[in-house]
Amino acid sequence: MNIQEMILTLQKHWSDQNCILMQAYDVEKGAGTMSPMTLLRSLGPEPWNVAYVEPSRRPADGRYGENPNRLYQHHQFQVIMKPSPANIQQLYLDSLVKLGINPLEHDIRFVEDNWENPTLGAAGLGWEVWLDGMEITQFTYFQQIGGLEANPVTVEITYGIERLASYIQDKENVFDLEWNNGVTVRDIFYQPEFEHSKYTFEESNTEMLFQLFSMYEKEAESTMNKGLVFPAYDYVLKCSHTFNLLDAKGVISVTERTGYISRIRNLARSIAKTYVAEREKLGFPMLEKEEN
Amino acid sequence: MARDVLFEIGLEELPARFIDDAEQQLLIKTEAWLKELRIPFGSITSFATPRRLAVYIQEMEEFQTTIEEEAKGPAAKIAKDENGDWTKAAIGFTRGQGKTPEDIYTKEIKGISYIFVKKHIEGKSVQELLPDFKAIIESIQFGKNMRWATETLRYARPIRWLVALFGSEVIPFEITNVKTSNITYGHRFLGKEIHLAAPSEYESSLLDNYVVVNPKKREEMIIEGIKTLEEANNLLIPVDAALLNEVKNLVEYPTAFMGSFEEDYLKLPSEVLITSMKEHQRYFPVTSKDGQLLARFVGVRNGDIHELATVIRGNEKVLRARLSDAEFFLEEDLKQSIDFYQERLERVVFQKNLGTISDKVKRIIHITEKVTELIGLDDAQKEKTVRAATISKFDLMTNMVNEFTELQGIVGEKYAVHFGEDPIVAGAIREHYLPKQANGALPESLVGSIVSIADKLDTIVGCISVGLVPTGSQDPYGLRRQATGVLRIIAEREWDISLETLLDIVTSLYQTLDIELENQDKVAAELKEFFQLRASYLLKELHVEQDVINAVVHRAVGKFDYTIAKAKLLSEKRSDESFKHIQEALVRVLNLSDKADGVNVRSEQFKTESEAALYSQYNLVRENFDTYNKHKNAVKALACLEELADSIHSFFDNNMVMADDEDIRANRLALINILSSLIKEYADLRLIEWKQHF
Numbered sequence: 001m002n003i004q005e006m007i008l009t010l011q012k013h014w015s016d017q018n019c020i021l022m023q024a025y026d027v028e029k030g031a032g033t034m035s036p037m038t039l040l041r042s043l044g045p046e047p048w049n050v051a052y053v054e055p056s057r058r059p060a061d062g063r064y065g066e067n068p069n070r071l072y073q074h075h076q077f078q079v080i081m082k083p084s085p086a087n088i089q090q091l092y093l094d095s096l097v098k099l100g101i102n103p104l105e106h107d108i109r110f111v112e113d114n115w116e117n118p119t120l121g122a123a124g125l126g127w128e129v130w131l132d133g134m135e136i137t138q139f140t141y142f143q144q145i146g147g148l149e150a151n152p153v154t155v156e157i158t159y160g161i162e163r164l165a166s167y168i169q170d171k172e173n174v175f176d177l178e179w180n181n182g183v184t185v186r187d188i189f190y191q192p193e194f195e196h197s198k199y200t201f202e203e204s205n206t207e208m209l210f211q212l213f214s215m216y217e218k219e220a221e222s223t224m225n226k227g228l229v230f231p232a233y234d235y236v237l238k239c240s241h242t243f244n245l246l247d248a249k250g251v252i253s254v255t256e257r258t259g260y261i262s263r264i265r266n267l268a269r270s271i272a273k274t275y276v277a278e279r280e281k282l283g284f285p286m287l288e289k290e291e292n
Numbered sequence: 293m294a295r296d297v298l299f300e301i302g303l304e305e306l307p308a309r310f311i312d313d314a315e316q317q318l319l320i321k322t323e324a325w326l327k328e329l330r331i332p333f334g335s336i337t338s339f340a341t342p343r344r345l346a347v348y349i350q351e352m353e354e355f356q357t358t359i360e361e362e363a364k365g366p367a368a369k370i371a372k373d374e375n376g377d378w379t380k381a382a383i384g385f386t387r388g389q390g391k392t393p394e395d396i397y398t399k400e401i402k403g404i405s406y407i408f409v410k411k412h413i414e415g416k417s418v419q420e421l422l423p424d425f426k427a428i429i430e431s432i433q434f435g436k437n438m439r440w441a442t443e444t445l446r447y448a449r450p451i452r453w454l455v456a457l458f459g460s461e462v463i464p465f466e467i468t469n470v471k472t473s474n475i476t477y478g479h480r481f482l483g484k485e486i487h488l489a490a491p492s493e494y495e496s497s498l499l500d501n502y503v504v505v506n507p508k509k510r511e512e513m514i515i516e517g518i519k520t521l522e523e524a525n526n527l528l529i530p531v532d533a534a535l536l537n538e539v540k541n542l543v544e545y546p547t548a549f550m551g552s553f554e555e556d557y558l559k560l561p562s563e564v565l566i567t568s569m570k571e572h573q574r575y576f577p578v579t580s581k582d583g584q585l586l587a588r589f590v591g592v593r594n595g596d597i598h599e600l601a602t603v604i605r606g607n608e609k610v611l612r613a614r615l616s617d618a619e620f621f622l623e624e625d626l627k628q629s630i631d632f633y634q635e636r637l638e639r640v641v642f643q644k645n646l647g648t649i650s651d652k653v654k655r656i657i658h659i660t661e662k663v664t665e666l667i668g669l670d671d672a673q674k675e676k677t678v679r680a681a682t683i684s685k686f687d688l689m690t691n692m693v694n695e696f697t698e699l700q701g702i703v704g705e706k707y708a709v710h711f712g713e714d715p716i717v718a719g720a721i722r723e724h725y726l727p728k729q730a731n732g733a734l735p736e737s738l739v740g741s742i743v744s745i746a747d748k749l750d751t752i753v754g755c756i757s758v759g760l761v762p763t764g765s766q767d768p769y770g771l772r773r774q775a776t777g778v779l780r781i782i783a784e785r786e787w788d789i790s791l792e793t794l795l796d797i798v799t800s801l802y803q804t805l806d807i808e809l810e811n812q813d814k815v816a817a818e819l820k821e822f823f824q825l826r827a828s829y830l831l832k833e834l835h836v837e838q839d840v841i842n843a844v845v846h847r848a849v850g851k852f853d854y855t856i857a858k859a860k861l862l863s864e865k866r867s868d869e870s871f872k873h874i875q876e877a878l879v880r881v882l883n884l885s886d887k888a889d890g891v892n893v894r895s896e897q898f899k900t901e902s903e904a905a906l907y908s909q910y911n912l913v914r915e916n917f918d919t920y921n922k923h924k925n926a927v928k929a930l931a932c933l934e935e936l937a938d939s940i941h942s943f944f945d946n947n948m949v950m951a952d953d954e955d956i957r958a959n960r961l962a963l964i965n966i967l968s969s970l971i972k973e974y975a976d977l978r979l980i981e982w983k984q985h986f
Contacts, residue, residue: 132602
């Protein structure tokens, strides 16, 4: 099964579970969790079920396209369900069957793994899912988001698309994976992997990035103060990515580093609070929808 | 008639580390509950797997035990008035017990007569009480709890089904919207839904559905599987008890299998191989009959042998990817130099108020230098120790340690040897992290010991100086463990250095740095209390009781080996009849010490022979005491104090310390003062609860 078919299969499966199929969010981010479709929407009492593919950028993991396991940008398939359904593990396992992984022929385990993202004031409990010893999915019950207690609790399922594909397609090198018939990850992503790595580690304009960080940060703050949560959050994401670029280049001194992380965290926290407040002003519209 | 009872909590996969304890709690709480409710039963068994906790009670009676209980009332003399009639007190008492004065009888307790009534408590039907078991289930404590959906209960993982059976009848209750029933579930993939007709079917029905509910049996199956593989392949599979324990709690139906990897990877450091297998993948490493690590591993699958080859192939692929990463890291790491990594330490924060790791290393070097001077190392040794301190953290910047964090120090040693460092220096990089647990192994070498205490003291003093004092269960920097390590190393090395001298070195260092510190007196007090508690902990481990501990650490933790020796000696003396006379004398002095001051004892002011005698005895003893005290000779130093006993008694028997004459009084108080200072240098004997017979 090629990656394209995998994505289609997962989309169909979760669509059948009443998940809204979203498209990837158009601001750079390090993980699917950081999409506002997860991070903001998992806050507050409104129900929310969504699935989407998220290209995730991790500048520090760039390896010029030379490492068989590491990428500047990989893909996550993200499922969010709030409140967490009672049969969520079974729903997940059913999705693996649809991907051609028959649990009877493998060893599938839920191994304790608790997740924490201090930058976003977020924490959750759950597992990493092992397929014959390989971690293919992160399975997390959010307990705290943006410093706020998650209530009701959201469950997040994050499939590592390339990881899973390397198992399904039995390939050792991520670049050999087939995206669709005859087209490989190498064909699509080798050049951007190389160029992004070169840019990140060698060519990026450090001074400009520092300036951008400050500008994004200011804009996030002033936008948030006007109660405009989503645009403010976009600027937080931009701050975060800019920080990752600077960090990967090794130009952020230590004392500064801690400072930057806590600046992003403070922004994320106040946005989380503002988001809930704004939804409350609107009367939590998704809540009514459910009751009708 | 008696019936069997079964409770099963069905859960999403519990963390393996919580399972044994949760099973134990369930068993103990159930037993206590049955006892409290006076429910007779035959036997009780607990079960646990990653997906269930269960308790099976055989032969439970249908009724609680009926009991006769005595209720004690007021004393007989106030129960009747002068006419011999029952008083209000007596009548009130019987009414309160649901009885009448006709039921009263009297009994004597310690010579006083009281009135009593007999109460009959009828046993209720057990069936009415069983739904209360809900509270037992909800009361199980886990190391980490979570909430799910819209529930308020906090539990290790979500509850998905509940079995509660009294014979064939379901005991009705509900937790987090899950209702009890007689339905349980077999293995996630190999098993089916099971409708239990009776509790006695539990273990066997689940076995038919590929769940071994008894953890001991799963363990036996794993050991059996490992033995079979050992024999079939003529090799050894050393069974690590902790790993076995974890693995048995990761599966419901274990099947051991053997996989292999390319021989080429055996060139990686063995710690890297073992960590990859054990810590990351929960595999058992495999060796040849003579103990050589082989390119094999043993894993345990959650299921039977169906398609085992696929499972093995998958596991091999994962391990290969990890080892190939490790190989890549090794090659990349060795392309650089120690200096390259040293420079990178400047970029990593140790703690936000305490600067970078590079800053920390500078402090470690400073402390190390001071300690080597105190110990009196020669230049060659000193040079090695300082070098070890300088490069103690370089490996933290390598790819290998970044990936295998648990190998910090171990990787450092290997790499340092590769980069041409002296083996003693390289070894100290590994050793300076020791002891890893409060009672773990200590550094073997002198160099490693010095760097170890330098690193730990820096962390402890640094954290406490910026207000990071451990509280309750909060000790994120592991300061308690590190303080215990410092004391154990000082004691084991028998260095002639008191803890306080070391703390002075480190606190003075911090005064010179550009770090914002908490109030100096506050820090000093906190450090003192913190280390006294750690010293107490270690002395308790040596079976020294608290009062003796207080006596020896009252002023200072001191040279810890000497402190231990004094504590042990005093523990013997406190119940030694022949010491009574001595201890009474010394305590007599100490009891006055708070009033005493001055150090100028003037012989011309002596009015009695006994006070002159005491002073000359003091002068006789003083020098010897100092010598023995300095050489940490606990027995002989105490013997010096013993020699003062007779003179002290005679002094107190023949003199008024608080004499009317001001000069005489001042002189006697000064004498008391110098004596009590001497005694306190040994221990504050007032704090000991003497156990001799009086």
